[in-house]
Amino acid sequence: MTEESRGFLERERFRELFDRLLVRGYQTIAPVVRDGTIVYAEVSGPEDLPRGLRDLQTPGSYRLEAEESGRFFAWANGPQALKPLLFAPREILWETRRESDGALSFSSSSPSPRPLAVIGIRACDLSALALSDRHFGKGPFPDPGYALRRRDLFLVAVDCSHLADTCFCVSTGDGPEAQSGFDLALGELDSGFLVRSGSEKGRELLRELSLPPPESSMEEALKIQGDRARSSQTRRLPSRNLQNALASRPDHPHWNNLAARCLSCGNCTSVCPTCFCFSEREEPALDGCSSLHLREWDSCFTAGHSYIHPAPLRGETRFRYRQWLTHKLDYWHDQYGRSGCVGCGRCISWCPVGIDFTEDLPLLLGEADGH
Amino acid sequence: MDTNPHIPRAAIIRDRIQEAPTVFTLRLEPEGDTSVPFRFTPGQFNMVGVMGLGEVPLSIVSDPSDLDFFDHTVRIVGRVTGAMARMGPGDRVSIRGPFGNGWPMDATRGRDIVLVSGGLGCAPLVSVVNYVVRRREDFGALTVLHGVKNPRDLFWKERFSRLNGIGGTRVFLTSDTGGSGWEGAVGPVTNLIENISVTKKTTAKICGPEPMMIATVGKLLDQGLAEEDLWVSLERNMQCAAGFCGHCQLGEMFVCRSGPVFRYSEIKNRLGIRGL
Numbered sequence: 001m002t003e004e005s006r007g008f009l010e011r012e013r014f015r016e017l018f019d020r021l022l023v024r025g026y027q028t029i030a031p032v033v034r035d036g037t038i039v040y041a042e043v044s045g046p047e048d049l050p051r052g053l054r055d056l057q058t059p060g061s062y063r064l065e066a067e068e069s070g071r072f073f074a075w076a077n078g079p080q081a082l083k084p085l086l087f088a089p090r091e092i093l094w095e096t097r098r099e100s101d102g103a104l105s106f107s108s109s110s111p112s113p114r115p116l117a118v119i120g121i122r123a124c125d126l127s128a129l130a131l132s133d134r135h136f137g138k139g140p141f142p143d144p145g146y147a148l149r150r151r152d153l154f155l156v157a158v159d160c161s162h163l164a165d166t167c168f169c170v171s172t173g174d175g176p177e178a179q180s181g182f183d184l185a186l187g188e189l190d191s192g193f194l195v196r197s198g199s200e201k202g203r204e205l206l207r208e209l210s211l212p213p214p215e216s217s218m219e220e221a222l223k224i225q226g227d228r229a230r231s232s233q234t235r236r237l238p239s240r241n242l243q244n245a246l247a248s249r250p251d252h253p254h255w256n257n258l259a260a261r262c263l264s265c266g267n268c269t270s271v272c273p274t275c276f277c278f279s280e281r282e283e284p285a286l287d288g289c290s291s292l293h294l295r296e297w298d299s300c301f302t303a304g305h306s307y308i309h310p311a312p313l314r315g316e317t318r319f320r321y322r323q324w325l326t327h328k329l330d331y332w333h334d335q336y337g338r339s340g341c342v343g344c345g346r347c348i349s350w351c352p353v354g355i356d357f358t359e360d361l362p363l364l365l366g367e368a369d370g371h
Numbered sequence: 372m373d374t375n376p377h378i379p380r381a382a383i384i385r386d387r388i389q390e391a392p393t394v395f396t397l398r399l400e401p402e403g404d405t406s407v408p409f410r411f412t413p414g415q416f417n418m419v420g421v422m423g424l425g426e427v428p429l430s431i432v433s434d435p436s437d438l439d440f441f442d443h444t445v446r447i448v449g450r451v452t453g454a455m456a457r458m459g460p461g462d463r464v465s466i467r468g469p470f471g472n473g474w475p476m477d478a479t480r481g482r483d484i485v486l487v488s489g490g491l492g493c494a495p496l497v498s499v500v501n502y503v504v505r506r507r508e509d510f511g512a513l514t515v516l517h518g519v520k521n522p523r524d525l526f527w528k529e530r531f532s533r534l535n536g537i538g539g540t541r542v543f544l545t546s547d548t549g550g551s552g553w554e555g556a557v558g559p560v561t562n563l564i565e566n567i568s569v570t571k572k573t574t575a576k577i578c579g580p581e582p583m584m585i586a587t588v589g590k591l592l593d594q595g596l597a598e599e600d601l602w603v604s605l606e607r608n609m610q611c612a613a614g615f616c617g618h619c620q621l622g623e624m625f626v627c628r629s630g631p632v633f634r635y636s637e638i639k640n641r642l643g644i645r646g647l
Contacts, residue, residue: 094378096422096465103402104381104422104463136615141375143615247622250644277617280610284423291423298616305618308608309448319646327620334623 005203007211008218010192014046014072017119017156017184020205026117026154029085031078036064038078040085040118046072049120057164057345060354073120073188076164077344081125081273085116086132086149090296093145093280097290109292111145115152121182122160123175124167124344128273129155130181134336135276154201157182161225163233166345168358171236174342176229187222194218235345235358238365243333245365246326254363259318261353266299268347268355269324274332274340277305300324325357325364374407376613379420379465385440387459391526393447394491395456396432400440401466411435412473413498414604414632418612419443420465421454428609428627430495431469434505444494470612471631474499474602479574483511485567487587489518489560489579495604495631496578497527500534507538514567515542518560518583522546522553541566561586569594576632578604585643588635601635603642621647 009017021028030043033050043049054067055075067074092109099105121129136146157178160167169175178185183202187194194214197203239245269275279298284291298305301320306313314320332340348356386398399419401409411431420426427449433442447456455464476499484503488496496515503510515534519525525544535542543563544555556562560583567573575591577584584603591601607619607626619626622641630638641647 096379096420098422098463102461102463104465106379106381106465108378139614141377141613144377250647276615278610279616279618280426282420282423282425288423293420295611295616298618300617304608306608308606313607314646316646322646323620331620331623335625 003203005197005206006214007195007206007209008192008214009186009195009209009211011190012192013209014193016209017205018043018045020208021117021154024117024154024205025115027114028117028119030119031073033064037062038064038075039080040078040082040120043119050075054162055164057166057349058354059166059348059356060351062349069190071161071188071190073158073160073186074162076160076162076167077122077124077346079271079346079350081271081344081346082118082121082129083132083273083275085118086129086146087136087276087278087297088145088149090294091145092292092294094293095290096293098288108144111148113149113152115154116149117154117156119156119158121155121157121178122344123157123178124169124172124342125273126155126157126178126181127172127174127342128344131274131332131336131338131340131342132276154205155182155184157185157198159185159187159222159226161188161229163229164345164349166235166348166356167233167343168235168237168345169343170230170233171240172339172341172343173240176233177226187225189218189221189225191218194222235348235356237329237339237341237343237358238361240339241333242329242339242361242365244330246322246330249364250322250326252364254360255318255322257363258321258355258357258360259316261355262301262317262321263353264301264317264320265352266301267350267352269299269301270297271346271350272328273342273344273346274328275299279304300327329361374468376467376470376611379418379426379467380404381463382466384458384460384462384464390444391524393456394444394526396442396444397455397458397464398433398440398442399464399466402463408438409441409469411441411469413476413502414473414495415469415471416495416609416612416631417441417443417466417468417470418609419455420467421451421458422463422465424451424454426465426467426610427451428470428612430498430604430631432494432497432501434498434501436505444497446491467612471627472629472633474576474604474632475574475634476502480509481511481572482574483514483570483572485514485516485573485575485591487516487560487564487575487577487579489583490520490524493517493527493578496576499576504534504537504540511572513538513540515540516545516560516563516566517542518545518547518563518579520547522548522550559583559586561590564590564594567594569596574600574602576602576604581605581642588639598636598639599634602632603635603638604632605630605638607631
């Protein structure tokens with residue numbers, strides 16, 4: 001554990017953080033407004049950030065509106081997590097070539113990513129990143145594409161001050177403040193940022209910025225802000241550990257109620273920062289001499305996901321919804337030592353019919369004959 | 372797993388045997404870098420690919436001591452297996468593997484082996500038959516119980532009848548429908564279990580559709596077989612075969628890594644639940 005350094009970065013000096021990252025050779029990714037949502041994209045400075053905006057999130061709805069404080073991070077998470085930056089939505093795994101004598105050769109397609117700095121990561125997404133590391137980094141042969149993209153990341157986290165109505169990170173133990181896994185973390189006040197380091201890399205950069213130490217009144221203001229955010233959160237999971245609680249109820253009638261609303265569209269798995277399923281397919285060249293083997297994000301809500309001849313194992317929506325939620329909240333404990341849910345609430349906002357499983361869980365955990 | 376699952380290697384088809392109208396066996400020889408020998412345990416599988424079409428998981432049916440080649444028995448069920456059916460000696464496929472856990476062969480040395488299979492489910496068990504027959508003195512009694520839906524689904528008929536009687540091996544066949552010329556029993560494969568007597572030395576290895584495996588396990592437990600002496604092989608959708616893609620999950624298990632062969636007691640809570 002490296003020692004934590006702290007400093008105060010005035011709002012007017014925010015650009016210096018971007019400049020320092022540029023000097024160190026990083027391509028900088030930060031939140032920007034696109035198509036009415038806040039997503040991660042390459043930026044050149046603070047002017048690209050969604051300053052003076054707030055988000056309104058409710059089940060099945062996401063809207064942006066103007067906000068008065070002029071803060072850079074007066075909003076909760078947009079649809080994207082870090083996931084697409086590391087686990088590419090579409091990725092070539094290898095190319096097969098067939099020589100004239102029929103011999104086959106294979107070349108793997110290794111991405112050569114530029115070192116990436118990401119500004120504005122929330123606590124829930126840092127937890128999701130730690131979980132993805134466990135999944136894609138496991139075994140003697142970790143996922144090569146993920147490992148390459150993961151290697152040179154510089155992570156600048158932001159403590160959440162303005163939670164969305166759909167957030168429930170307090171109950172999962174993941175937010176609203178960044179706890180670990182970052183290089184630098186920012187706590188935003190109207191006057192600027194309280195910056196703290198979480199790694200040696202972060203400490204070095206903080207030293208280069210040569211910031212004045214934060215005043216104790218700022219520390220106090222941030223603490224109050226954090227406590228207020230925490231107590232404003234109303235959604236919650238009934239327990240952090242639902243191991244065996246859902247797997248033991250495969251026939252609970254409430255799965256049918258969920259299935260009656262669920263469109264099996266897979267939006268929840270796309271926006272979920274920990275969903276990791278992908279499918280593989282071939283893309284042959286027209287000349288027949290070569291073929292790309294690639295992978296794309298997949299979802300347990302598709303029919304193909306569980307297909308074995310002659311039919312999908314999970315042909316009905318209730319089986320797919322049950323698989324998704326039971327995996328996320330229950331089986332993850334066996335697989336990776338904790339729940340796969342980090343409380344970001346994206347699956348609630350981005351569900352086209354507004355399914356909110358925090359409301360369904362008490363019903364699923366209740367006695368079957370109780371309703 | 373000691374081979375890189377993220378890149379295939381080539382294998383050349385050395386022989387092709389038509390087993391039944393829609394079932395064939397390919398004998399493959401790995402090409403390229405042979406410094407990493409192809410070693411496997413019966414019950415493990417490979418991802419076998421046809422360039423431009425994709426890969427399918429196939430159980431290895433040959434004997435692990437044959438170091439120069441390995442065999443896959445394939446039924447035509449889709450695009451990839453259909454294309455494989457049209458391939459012959461000299462053609463190449465891609466190979467990744469072997470993957471997963473196979474049958475406990477060393478651990479069941481000296482024991483009486485009962486193999487119960489249904490339909491094409493016999494493929495993962497054929498490697499066990501081959502293995503035991505070739506090391507006959509290392510094992511006790513060998514009993515094969517094999518069921519098919521329809522007599523025309525039976526392949527390896529010759530092999531089964533040749534096997535019957537060798538070194539005390541007993542083979543019992545049954546068909547759900549029966550039919551003219553059918554010499555085996557008629558009815559589900561579980562009916563054949565009355566032909567065996569379970570002792571403390573018995574180990575059962577089962578492969579087939581899930582309801583058939585559950586029924587078989589039930590009967591064997593009734594006969595006094597201990598849960599820890601029961602092994603099953605499961606089938607799921609496999610794509611990466613290395614525990615990343617998520618398709619093969621059954622409860623908390625990635626079948627490609629923790630299976631496809633499981634000790635029954637490890638997996639029993641996850642069997643027989645529709646849509647799991």
